[in-house]
Amino acid sequence: MTDTLSTVESVDAQRIRRDDRAHVFHSWSAQGQIDPLPIASASGSYFWDYEGKRYLDFSSQLVNVNIGYQHPKLVAAIQEQAGKLTTVAPSFANDARAEAARLIAELAPGDLDTVFFTNGGAEANENAIRMARLHTGRHKVLAAYRSYHGATAGAIALTGDPRRWPSEPGMSGVVRYWGPYPYRSAFHAESQQQECERALEHLRSTLAVEGPQTVAAIILETVVGTNGVLVPPDGYLRGVRELCDEFGIILIADEVMAGFGRCGEWFAVDHWNITPDLITFAKGVNSGYVPLGGVIISRAIAGTFQDRPFPGGLTYSGHPLACASAVASIGIFREEGIIEHARDLGANVIGPALADLARRHPSVGDVRGLGVMWAMELVRDRDTREPLVPFNAAGADAAPMGEFAAACKQRGLWPFTHFNRTHVVPPCTTSAEEVLAGIEILDTALDVADRYY
Ligand code: PLP
Numbered sequence: 001m002t003d004t005l006s007t008v009e010s011v012d013a014q015r016i017r018r019d020d021r022a023h024v025f026h027s028w029s030a031q032g033q034i035d036p037l038p039i040a041s042a043s044g045s046y047f048w049d050y051e052g053k054r055y056l057d058f059s060s061q062l063v064n065v066n067i068g069y070q071h072p073k074l075v076a077a078i079q080e081q082a083g084k085l086t087t088v089a090p091s092f093a094n095d096a097r098a099e100a101a102r103l104i105a106e107l108a109p110g111d112l113d114t115v116f117f118t119n120g121g122a123e124a125n126e127n128a129i130r131m132a133r134l135h136t137g138r139h140k141v142l143a144a145y146r147s148y149h150g151a152t153a154g155a156i157a158l159t160g161d162p163r164r165w166p167s168e169p170g171m172s173g174v175v176r177y178w179g180p181y182p183y184r185s186a187f188h189a190e191s192q193q194q195e196c197e198r199a200l201e202h203l204r205s206t207l208a209v210e211g212p213q214t215v216a217a218i219i220l221e222t223v224v225g226t227n228g229v230l231v232p233p234d235g236y237l238r239g240v241r242e243l244c245d246e247f248g249i250i251l252i253a254d255e256v257m258a259g260f261g262r263c264g265e266w267f268a269v270d271h272w273n274i275t276p277d278l279i280t281f282a283k284g285v286n287s288g289y290v291p292l293g294g295v296i297i298s299r300a301i302a303g304t305f306q307d308r309p310f311p312g313g314l315t316y317s318g319h320p321l322a323c324a325s326a327v328a329s330i331g332i333f334r335e336e337g338i339i340e341h342a343r344d345l346g347a348n349v350i351g352p353a354l355a356d357l358a359r360r361h362p363s364v365g366d367v368r369g370l371g372v373m374w375a376m377e378l379v380r381d382r383d384t385r386e387p388l389v390p391f392n393a394a395g396a397d398a399a400p401m402g403e404f405a406a407a408c409k410q411r412g413l414w415p416f417t418h419f420n421r422t423h424v425v426p427p428c429t430t431s432a433e434e435v436l437a438g439i440e441i442l443d444t445a446l447d448v449a450d451r452y453y
Contacts, residue, residue, distance in 0.1 A: 013038045013050035027151075028163070042069035045430040047414070055409070056438045058426050059416035063225060063373075064283035066261050067329055067338065068429040074289055077328030081321050090117075090317040097318035100326040104285070104296060107266045107330070110275030111299040116310075117292065117318035121256030121282035122150020124293040125219070127312050128278045129154055131297065132217035132250035134311075135304045139172075140210060142203070142218045144179040146227040149219065149254055158219055161227050162392045177206045179220060181230050183366045183377065184385065196233035203243060212247035217278075222268035225257035226418055229368055229375035237274045244277075250301070251276040256293065257373075260284030261333060261428045264343030264371030271370070277301055284428075286329045292322035342428040346371040349432045350424055353439045363388060363449035374424040376442075378404070378449045387420035388449055400452050407445035413438050415445075 009017075016038040026034055040050045045068055048054050060066065067074060081096060088094045101115040116131075118124045129141055143149070145160035156163065157170030164170070178186040180199040187198035207215060218240060224230035244251040253276035258268035262284050265271055269279070278301065282293030316322075333339060346369065354376055358364040365379035365387075378388035378401070389401050401417050408415040408422075416423040422442065426435060 008051075010050040012040070016050070044068045044070075045427045045434055053412065055412055055414040056426070056434060056441075057414045058408075058424055058438050058442075059414055060425050060427050061288065062283070063257050063262065063416070063423075063425045064288040066284035066342075066372075066428045067287040067332055068427040071287070071332060071429075073332055074287070074325055074328050078289060078321055078325050081324035085320050087316075088320055089315070090313060094318065094320055094323070096320045096323035096327060100318075100323035100330075103327060103330045104281075104294070108279060108296045109267065109269060109273075112275070112277075112279060112296045113299060114297045114302045115294050116297060116312075117294040117323070118282070118314060119291045119316055119319075119322075120150070120293040121254070121280060122152040122155035122293075123314065124256065124280035124282060124295050125149045125158060125252075125254060126152055126154045128219070128252045128280050128295045129158070129217060130312055131278060131295065131301055131304075131310070132252060135301045136216045136248065136250060138214055138216035140175055140215045141173055142175050142177050142206065142210075142215060144220055144224070145176050146179060146181060146224055146230060147219075147221055147254075148226045149221075150256075175206065175210055175215075177203055179224065179230065180233055180236050181224075181228065182233065183368070192233040193235070196236045196239070199233075199236060200239040200243070203240065207243065207247060207249075212249065215247065215249050217250040217252050218244060219252040219254060221254045221256075221258060223258040223263055223370070223373060225373070228377070228418075228421060229373055229423060231368055231370055232272075234272065237269065237272045241274050241276075250278060252278045252280065254280050256280055256282045257284075260329075261339050261342045262371055262373050262425075264339065264346050266339060286322065286325040287427075289329075290319070290322040290325045291316075292319070292326055336429070338428050342371045345428075345430070345432065345435060346374070349435050350374050350439075353436060354424065357439065357443055357446060360443075361446040361450055362453045363446060369424070372424075372426060372428045372430070375421045376424070378420050378422065378446075380452055388452060389420050391419060393419060400449065403448050404445050407448050408441055411441045411444065413441040413445075415442070 039047050041048050104115050105113040143158040147160040149155045149158040154171045156167045157174050180195045182195045189195035189198050259281045277298045279296040354367040358367050363378050364376050366377040380386045389398050405417045
């Protein structure tokens with residue numbers, strides 16, 4: 001891997017840093033404590049800083065660059081659309097929007113065959129909840145503790161992780177439940193099957209005490225993303241589907257992160273042959289080249305709004321640049337066999353290589369994932385499973401993970417770290433050789449974590 005790191009920062013980078021720190025207000029950050037790296041260019045699975053240092057991106061930015069950076073066909077499709085029509089209100093019909101909706105509907109399971117477009121994942125979840133409430137005439141929504149659904153008012157209220165705390169009290173009617181997490185079971189389960197059965201029992205009793213007739217929807221991330229890459233045990237999603245059917249509750253699968261190839265299928269629900277009532281998507285649909293998200297809607301829910309207006313809309317819903325990029329992206333996925341490649345990478349490259357790391361590094365407590373969505377959980381003790389850094393660690397408490405990340409970056413790997421985990425989420429197009437080169441860097445960086453063991 002080339003590494004032309006210069007110790008002197010370029011004039012360009014200095015100027016960007018100066019303007020950025022003076023005028024850009026960044027997400028999720030104490031503004032005085034950050035120093036964002038200026039990125040000069042990117043291609044495939046790599047990006048470069050202004051000193052020419054190359055990073056292999058094991059984060060896909062925010063787990064969205066599924067197709068890799070600067071794919072020439074995707075860039076060309078956006079340029080072509082820009083030359084034709086760059087903006088049109090949602091109240092008009094438009095060729096890029098119509099085609100994107102048809103393609104997405106054809107990919108979706110069951111009778112989910114209409115699409116409401118948004119600018120991203122949070123707005124998709126907001127509108128999915130609105131649809132579920134209006135369709136059922138009920139108010140409550142069950143959402144998992146270990147979840148992230150976005151940062152707008154409703155989506156942050158659905159979110160279970162600590163990012164919601166400063167926004168509380170938020171939208172009313174959200175009820176929390178524990179989803180399955182065999183490595184740190186909330187149910188003291190000792191096997192995947194026990195975890196599945198107990199998580200379903202827990203969901204059923206939560207519904208019973210809430211009154212199922214008051215519950216509009218259960219929302220879940222098909223494979224939980226930032227909260228740990230939690231792959232549901234076989235049988236869990238089917239069980240949730242059956243509970244929803246029993247009580248007339250809408251099942252919303254948030255596939256903002258897990259969809260569009262990330263898990264080695266078009267949609268993660270395809271692994272278990274489940275048809276939700278609503279699927280929310282964003283990120284991988286067009287790899288974030290232009291902001292886009294949406295809700296894929298079952299015929300029954302769409303039917304609710306045949307003779308009654310849907311009370312929601314966005315100026316940029318179905319933006320032509322975004323939709324043209326989604327059309328091109330789906331074409332590229334098909335032409336290049338990216339879904340199959342992602343599945344193969346998970347089963348034959350990433351999974352075995354991470355399992356090997358776990359055998360050699362005591363600090364690796366657990367390895368889990370599928371497709372190109374994996375996590376390693378770092379611990380101080382394998383028996384007690386004490387995490388390398390405490391839950392929600394910040395400042396000095398988080399230092400060991402900071403040292404681990406710095407060791408990766410120094411060697412040209414951009415990692416995705418969250419609490420005591422490092423996620424392995426490169427673009428779905430990354431080659432096996434590139435993935436193995438990145439895992440070699442993780443191997444070296446894990447020596448840092450082992451020192452705390
Ligand atoms: N849902 C999930 C599962 C996500 O991972 C995210 C973002 O990371 C969102 C929703 C929110 O998407 P956005 O940031 O596009 O609003």
